[in-house]
Amino acid sequence: MKRRDFLKWTASSSVGLALPGGLATLGRMAEAARGPDLVVAKGASTPQAVRAALDALGGMKRFIARGDVVVLKPNIGWDRTPQYAATTNPDVVGALAKLCFEAGAKKVRIFDNTVSDARRCYKQSGIADAAAAAGAEAVYMDSRKYRDVRLNGTVLKSWPLYSEIFEADKIINVPIAKTHSLSVLTLAMKNWMGVMGGVRFRIHQRIDESLVDLCRVIKPTLTVLDAVRILTANGPTGGDLDDVKRLDTVVVGTDQVAIDSFGATLFGMKGSDLGSVKLAARAGLGVMDLTKLQIKRISV
Numbered sequence: 001m002k003r004r005d006f007l008k009w010t011a012s013s014s015v016g017l018a019l020p021g022g023l024a025t026l027g028r029m030a031e032a033a034r035g036p037d038l039v040v041a042k043g044a045s046t047p048q049a050v051r052a053a054l055d056a057l058g059g060m061k062r063f064i065a066r067g068d069v070v071v072l073k074p075n076i077g078w079d080r081t082p083q084y085a086a087t088t089n090p091d092v093v094g095a096l097a098k099l100c101f102e103a104g105a106k107k108v109r110i111f112d113n114t115v116s117d118a119r120r121c122y123k124q125s126g127i128a129d130a131a132a133a134a135g136a137e138a139v140y141m142d143s144r145k146y147r148d149v150r151l152n153g154t155v156l157k158s159w160p161l162y163s164e165i166f167e168a169d170k171i172i173n174v175p176i177a178k179t180h181s182l183s184v185l186t187l188a189m190k191n192w193m194g195v196m197g198g199v200r201f202r203i204h205q206r207i208d209e210s211l212v213d214l215c216r217v218i219k220p221t222l223t224v225l226d227a228v229r230i231l232t233a234n235g236p237t238g239g240d241l242d243d244v245k246r247l248d249t250v251v252v253g254t255d256q257v258a259i260d261s262f263g264a265t266l267f268g269m270k271g272s273d274l275g276s277v278k279l280a281a282r283a284g285l286g287v288m289d290l291t292k293l294q295i296k297r298i299s300v
Contacts, residue, residue, distance in 0.1 A: 036296035037287075038253040038262055043300025046091035046228050046248070047098075052300045053224075053252040054099060063221050066104030068169040072096055072136070073220075075176050075191055076112040076127050078237050079120045085229035086238040088176045090126030092226045092250060096172060097134035108136035109164065112194040146197035153213025155206045160197035165218060173220040173256060177263050178231030178238070183207050186236055187263040188223045188256040189215050189276050208275030215256065215285050223259045225251040227266055257286020258293055265290075 041053035054060050064070060074088035082089055097108045110131050114121040118140050122128040131138035146160040165171060175191035182204055183190050192214045193200055203210035227249040231238045238244070247266065253259050257280045261271025271277040271288040281288035 035294070036253075037255065037293040038251060038258055038295045040249060040251050040262070040295060040297045041300060042247070042249045042298070044248055045300060046089060046250070047095040048300045049248070049250050050092055050095035050224065050252075051099065052298055053250050056296055056298060057252060060099040060103040063172075064100050064103035064105050064170055066106075068100075068103075068105045069107045069109070069167075070100045070105045070170045070172065071165060071168040072100075072108060072110045072172050072174055073165070073191060073194060074110065074112060074127060074174040074226075075186070075194065076118075076121045076125050077115045077194065079116040079124050080238060081124050082126050083229065083241065083244065084238045085176060085178055085231040085244045086236060087121070087125040088127065088174050089226045089228040090130035092224060092228065093127050093174055094130035094134045096174060096224060097131060097136040100172075101135060105170075108134070109168070110136055110138045111141050111162075111164070113141050113162070113196065113200075114194075143197070149217060151213045151217055153209070153216055155209040156203070156213040159214075161214075161218075162195040162197065165195050170221040171218070173223040174226060175223075176226045176229075176231075177266055179233055179235035179267070181235065183211070183276065184274055185260075185264060185267060185269075187260040188220075188225060189260055189280065192218050208279055211276040212279045212283060212285065215280055216283070220256060221254070223253060223256045225259050225263050227251060227263070230266055232267065255286040257281055257288060258290070261288045261290055262295070 039053040039056040041049040043049040074093050078086040080086040100108050128138045145163045147163045148158050149161045150158045175188050180186040189211045227247045229244050229246050232245050233243040260277050264271050
């Protein structure tokens, strides 16, 4: 350490120690300056909640640069309308696309490898119309664009994944929060099944490890968890409005493990109740312990 730097360090340390609480206060000041790890925004207007959440993280321009090609990856897997909470809320997707363009994105592409017929899923979910209204492209996935990707994971050594995920400048993961018969919940990490080709049901026997393997190579710029409506039972397809709970909430952050850990609390669980979250945290892919995170809650 140079003498000048040493003097600056000792001066700042002395000020910190002189404050009430000493180093603990200094630590809290540093944490506040860093900004929140997660933002939880609640409001009746979904577009306003999405915008407020991004503003609290520093604004979309913190994540999207002028000229970027951006991929939004929602859950569009089922032939359901938004009120059934089986697919990502179209207002969340539309608001994100608009914010990306405001930040200077050149192109915003939206896609998912649906389970039901893609054209019906895109239309019924409302996402096709939301994309068009925002100037984004809701595109059907092309079977010729899958590429074998080396994962070197615990279970998955390689798998065909959609190439546009890796060709984009930025990726925003936009899952919906809902129950799932195999993985307990489907949140951010589970949403990456929608970029898998091949015979996807093969991963069901060891789904938690497989999801973690995917997350070793898919690194989203941002994750936005749609909890406007959550599906509390009979997921992932739903179909009964009695299973839907309206929360009018979005959760935004850069750590998809932390997002999933917080998402579990929306269902009265902890992150440690989800095998994929525990394994991902153990692998160093993110933070499961919410007490170690700065979480900002805002109402719109």
